[in-house]
Amino acid sequence: MDKRNIQLDDNGQLRHFLTIEGLKRQLLVDILDAAESFTSVTEQTVKKVPLLRGKTIVNLFFESSTRTRTTFELAAKRLSADVLNININASATTKGETLLDTQRNLEAMQCDMFVVRHAVSGAAHFIARHAAPHVSVINAGDGSHAHPTQAMLDMFTIRHHKGEFHKLRVAIVGDILHSRVARSQIHALSTLGVEEIRVIGPKTLIPVEAHTLGVHVHHDLRTGLRDIDVIITLRLQHERMSGAFLPSEHEYFQLYGLTEARLELAKPDAIIMHPGPINRGVEIESAVADGPRSVILNQVAHGTAVRMAIMAKAMQRLPNLSARELH
Amino acid sequence: MDIDSLNPEQIIADMAAALRTLLASQEIADPLMVGIYTGGAWVAQRLHRQLGLENPLGTLDISFYRDDFTRVGMNPQVKPSLLPVSIEDRHVILVDDILNTGRTIRAALNELFDYGRPASILLAVLVDRGGRELPIQADVVGARTRLAAGEHIKLHGPLPLRLSRVGVAR
Numbered sequence: 001m002d003k004r005n006i007q008l009d010d011n012g013q014l015r016h017f018l019t020i021e022g023l024k025r026q027l028l029v030d031i032l033d034a035a036e037s038f039t040s041v042t043e044q045t046v047k048k049v050p051l052l053r054g055k056t057i058v059n060l061f062f063e064s065s066t067r068t069r070t071t072f073e074l075a076a077k078r079l080s081a082d083v084l085n086i087n088i089n090a091s092a093t094t095k096g097e098t099l100l101d102t103q104r105n106l107e108a109m110q111c112d113m114f115v116v117r118h119a120v121s122g123a124a125h126f127i128a129r130h131a132a133p134h135v136s137v138i139n140a141g142d143g144s145h146a147h148p149t150q151a152m153l154d155m156f157t158i159r160h161h162k163g164e165f166h167k168l169r170v171a172i173v174g175d176i177l178h179s180r181v182a183r184s185q186i187h188a189l190s191t192l193g194v195e196e197i198r199v200i201g202p203k204t205l206i207p208v209e210a211h212t213l214g215v216h217v218h219h220d221l222r223t224g225l226r227d228i229d230v231i232i233t234l235r236l237q238h239e240r241m242s243g244a245f246l247p248s249e250h251e252y253f254q255l256y257g258l259t260e261a262r263l264e265l266a267k268p269d270a271i272i273m274h275p276g277p278i279n280r281g282v283e284i285e286s287a288v289a290d291g292p293r294s295v296i297l298n299q300v301a302h303g304t305a306v307r308m309a310i311m312a313k314a315m316q317r318l319p320n321l322s323a324r325e326l327h
Numbered sequence: 328m329d330i331d332s333l334n335p336e337q338i339i340a341d342m343a344a345a346l347r348t349l350l351a352s353q354e355i356a357d358p359l360m361v362g363i364y365t366g367g368a369w370v371a372q373r374l375h376r377q378l379g380l381e382n383p384l385g386t387l388d389i390s391f392y393r394d395d396f397t398r399v400g401m402n403p404q405v406k407p408s409l410l411p412v413s414i415e416d417r418h419v420i421l422v423d424d425i426l427n428t429g430r431t432i433r434a435a436l437n438e439l440f441d442y443g444r445p446a447s448i449l450l451a452v453l454v455d456r457g458g459r460e461l462p463i464q465a466d467v468v469g470a471r472t473r474l475a476a477g478e479h480i481k482l483h484g485p486l487p488l489r490l491s492r493v494g495v496a497r
Contacts, residue, residue: 050437051391
């Protein structure tokens with residue numbers, strides 16, 4: 001394996017954003033700080049800044065997604081970039097050659113950034129490895145591997161509501177096994193140094209190696225929520241029902257559905273998060289989703305600013321000082 | 328000129344007097360003063376108080392509008408620009424500490440226009456050090472000086488304000 005982090009350039013600056021893993025705490029904090037700055041842009045009459053004027057950003061979506069693609073598109077447009085949205089039926093492009101060909105064609109059209117979503121883990125890495133020198137790649141979700149921009153907007157939301165990370169206890173509830181969101185959240189939370197990370201869910205939906213990520217595993221929602229500051233509920237994907245992971249949605253709600261009654265053990269000022277789209281009555285009841293402690297819509301609102309920050313950071317090309325000094 | 332001996336507070340008092348005359352001659356009654364973050368905002372704070380302006384002071388962080396973003400990178404902590412009243416059809420006094428290439432002012436003008444269409448914009452600067460790369464001039468200049476290429480002036484603050492000459496950063 002390549003020891004160098006493919007995500008960083010020779011100056012240690014962000015070039016691709018593929019996974020939280022291997023990124024330093026300061027870089028994550030820089031992204032959160034930059035996102036804070038970008039939130040003011042939406043208050044202008046002209047909700048746009050010229051940072052990426054003249055750049056072309058391609059949303060390369062091999063897997064459908066409305067919300068993620070929309071916020072990426074909005075973020076790119078608010079940075080004044082031109083945006084191409086390309087939705088490709090995943091079944092036609094499962095072979096590496098095809099993916100590479102797609103990429104080569106788009107690069108020939110002088111595109112500067114690819115925002116990639118793909119059902120196969122590692123797809124964004126693959127594209128980044130083969131990217132032309134001027135091209136940046138952002139992972140918008142790959143298989144069950146990573147969804148780093150979602151994790152960063154969740155971190156932004158947590159910091160916005162709770163302040164410093166080091167005293168927080170955070171619980172992630174639901175299908176951890178298949179969740180790229182959960183994986184990225186765990187890496188981000190531990191890099192940012194929270195007090196404790198718990199994962200809560202049935203044995204079939206928690207990876208056996210979960211403890212190696214530095215998390216505490218709970219199978220009982222009630223004990224898992226004790227003294228928790230932040231609760232992140234994950235979407236229960238319907239397709240999981242077919243794989244014998246769960247008996248039924250109804251039974252899942254009985255055991256792991258987030259209800260007002262079950263929130264009693266968490267801290268009174270705990271916040272409730274969900275990456276969306278939510279299944280009311282499956283992983284969360286409406287009273288909780290729409291309740292005063294829910295910050296689910298804040299997460300969506302923060303998504304654009306956080307993605308603007310990540311895109312802007314990845315597109316800046318600082319001169320390579322050591323290389324220049326050699327000449 | 329010995330830059331270190333300049334007294335910014337005295338210069339600002341002179342600027343306030345010049346601005347008062349200028350505003351009167353142009354019959355501008357309720358201007359909006361906007362300071363460019365950070366040094367310009369310090370100067371603007373004092374001018375705003377001395378002129379007794381009614382509209383609250385605005386601040387502008389032009390980091391997102393710089394033309395050298397891809398070369399020097401993004402300022403890690405860009406302060407949110409704050410324009411407390413609408414600039415639509417309003418007379419604006421833009422304030423900065425050091426006027427050099429003019430690129431900061433160019434960026435500030437662009438940002439201002441993203442908030443609306445002002446009736447007019449005046450520019451007031453503490454020190455004009457020459458070296459313009461754009462056709463931009465200030466309406467009110469506190470002090471003028473010429474510096475060698477690579478030399479810079481820095482305004483330290485917010486309390487007390489102090490000017491110093493700095494050599495080539497790198």
